[in-house]
Amino acid sequence: MLQPPVPALPASVDFQGKTVLVTGGNSGLGRAACLHYLQHNVSTLIFTVRRASEGESIRAELLALPELRSETKILVYELNLSSHSSVIAFASKLRAEVEDLHIALLNAGIFHLDWEVSPHTGNEMTFQVNYLSNAMLALLLFPLLRATAERTNPPTPSYLSIVASQKYSESRFIKSPIPETTPIFKACNDKEEFQPWSLYADSKLLVRLFVKELAKHVDPSTVIVNCMCPGMVKTNLARDLSFPLRVLGRIVQALMARSPDVGSRVLINAAGFAGKESHGEMLVVYQILPMIAWAESKEGEQMQVKLWRETVAEVKKDAPGTLDAALLH
Numbered sequence: 001m002l003q004p005p006v007p008a009l010p011a012s013v014d015f016q017g018k019t020v021l022v023t024g025g026n027s028g029l030g031r032a033a034c035l036h037y038l039q040h041n042v043s044t045l046i047f048t049v050r051r052a053s054e055g056e057s058i059r060a061e062l063l064a065l066p067e068l069r070s071e072t073k074i075l076v077y078e079l080n081l082s083s084h085s086s087v088i089a090f091a092s093k094l095r096a097e098v099e100d101l102h103i104a105l106l107n108a109g110i111f112h113l114d115w116e117v118s119p120h121t122g123n124e125m126t127f128q129v130n131y132l133s134n135a136m137l138a139l140l141l142f143p144l145l146r147a148t149a150e151r152t153n154p155p156t157p158s159y160l161s162i163v164a165s166q167k168y169s170e171s172r173f174i175k176s177p178i179p180e181t182t183p184i185f186k187a188c189n190d191k192e193e194f195q196p197w198s199l200y201a202d203s204k205l206l207v208r209l210f211v212k213e214l215a216k217h218v219d220p221s222t223v224i225v226n227c228m229c230p231g232m233v234k235t236n237l238a239r240d241l242s243f244p245l246r247v248l249g250r251i252v253q254a255l256m257a258r259s260p261d262v263g264s265r266v267l268i269n270a271a272g273f274a275g276k277e278s279h280g281e282m283l284v285v286y287q288i289l290p291m292i293a294w295a296e297s298k299e300g301e302q303m304q305v306k307l308w309r310e311t312v313a314e315v316k317k318d319a320p321g322t323l324d325a326a327l328l329h
């Protein structure tokens with residue numbers, strides 16, 4: 001099954017004067033997104049890596065691009081999404097060192113089939129990295145994104161965009177919803193109920209519901225909150241799978257997958273030039289993908305509100321005093 005083509009980025013897309021953050025900028029879609037922002041005149045590109053030495057060598061490569069304008073700034077920060085203290089330290093460093101943030105593209109993520117627990121938080125790793133840390137980061141960066149939009153003349157919304165996946169619709173939590181009395185975080189950390197092939201979809205369902213709920217607390221005239229699915233893209237996302245599964249994945253990718261250059265155009269659309277109609281939505285190939293019916297059902301709505309409460313409580317516990325009052329209305 002072939003994927004539809006992704007049109008080239010419009011020539012009018014121009015990030016001059018903008019400061020853009022891309023998490024997971026060393027590899028795959030994140031790295032390709034960094035190149036697009038640079039090719040479209042971004043003034044300050046900030047990308048994150050897990051290893052400082054790798055970040056510096058990538059920064060040097062980017063600075064050597066022939067098309068780079070001499071005034072372009074490229075900054076690299078360390079961020080490890082398996083640790084709340086790393087997320088909190090990164091967000092406060094960014095807020096202290098960067099005056100403006102027009103676009104936050106939260107891209108970093110993993111695809112695991114094995115049960116693994118973060119040694120830092122005790123949470124299951126895919127839930128921790130793909131959902132909880134990204135949600136925390138979104139909440140911690142929101143004040144800077146909003147303040148930047150309010151300072152911009154003429155008024156222009158900032159973007160808070162999270163890389164999601166259409167696979168969210170395959171989550172086990174849709175087929176067998178988490179009981180009302182069970183916390184979502186507890187369900188995600190229940191090794192007895194763990195289903196390897198649902199792990200990734202579960203984490204992306206949480207991302208999808210979080211974006212839908214966050215959008216309700218945010219005025220899209222200041223910050224557009226959205227997510228996107230780049231389709232199947234040839235990257236190293238499946239690097240932790242067994243050898244036979246990786247070989248199979250490579251064959252499927254060779255037949256069907258987009259290149260990171262093409263797939264990342266979907267990221268740039270969401271986190272760069274999509275309109276206010278994308279607020280709370282998921283974008284695929286420059287279009288909004290309608291929410292699955294379950295998410296609009298009573299069960300879906302309940303899970304969304306419960307997820308929001310648990311996430312906000314986690315941020316209040318681990319990073320007290322950092323949440324923007326506007327988010328809590």
Ligand SMILES: NC(=O)c1ccc[n+]([C@@H]2O[C@H](COP(=O)([O-])OP(=O)(O)OC[C@H]3O[C@@H](n4cnc5c(N)ncnc54)[C@H](OP(=O)(O)O)[C@@H]3O)[C@@H](O)[C@H]2O)c1
Nearest residue numbers: 024027028029050080081082107108109232233235236237
């Ligand atoms: N490829 C696809 O077909 C596809 C489809 C739909 C959605 N996505 C989503 O696209 C995003 C990017 O994935 P990709 O396909 O480009 O894969 P990738 O090449 O493996 O990139 C993943 C990025 O996330 C970073 N990362 C992983 N664990 C991290 C952690 N604990 N802390 C901080 N950074 C971490 C990686 O850094 P290291 O190099 O240090 O591990 C890397 O930069 C993910 O959110 C993924 O779910 C991908």
